[in-house]
Amino acid sequence: MANFPSTIANLVAIQKGLRFGIECGLTPDVIEVNEAEVVKWINNGLHYDSEVGLILMDIKTLTDSQKKMMFRQIATSANKSAFGLAKFSLNNLEDSFLDEEFPYCVSRCIQADMPG
Secondary structure, three states, rough: OOOOHHHHHHHHHHHHHHHHHHOOOOOOEEEEEEEEHHHHHHHOOOOOOOHHHHHHHHHHHHOOOOOOOOEEEOHHHHHHHHHHHHHHHOOOOOOOOOOOOHHHHHHHHHHHHHOO
């Protein structure tokens, strides 16, 4: 497993997620990211000349080719299912599309959020 700073891991996850979503015919309206720095880089077009510049430019190209998408920062605790899926995906080398069944890490979060 590679050891990347979380900012690079977030950018790569956004890039791959956008590509996969577009290939599946899906276009999100809002992309939520738990790092404010990453959201700022994307929204303001910053750091194109840095080590992550190519990834940022690719994200911009992918979002420009779709309808308007909004990137916003949220706390990691606000989306535990997504965080669990991100950790789960580190053990899977191939793209996957979850339809009706989902991994235990997600069902645990859903059960915790259910009323009553």
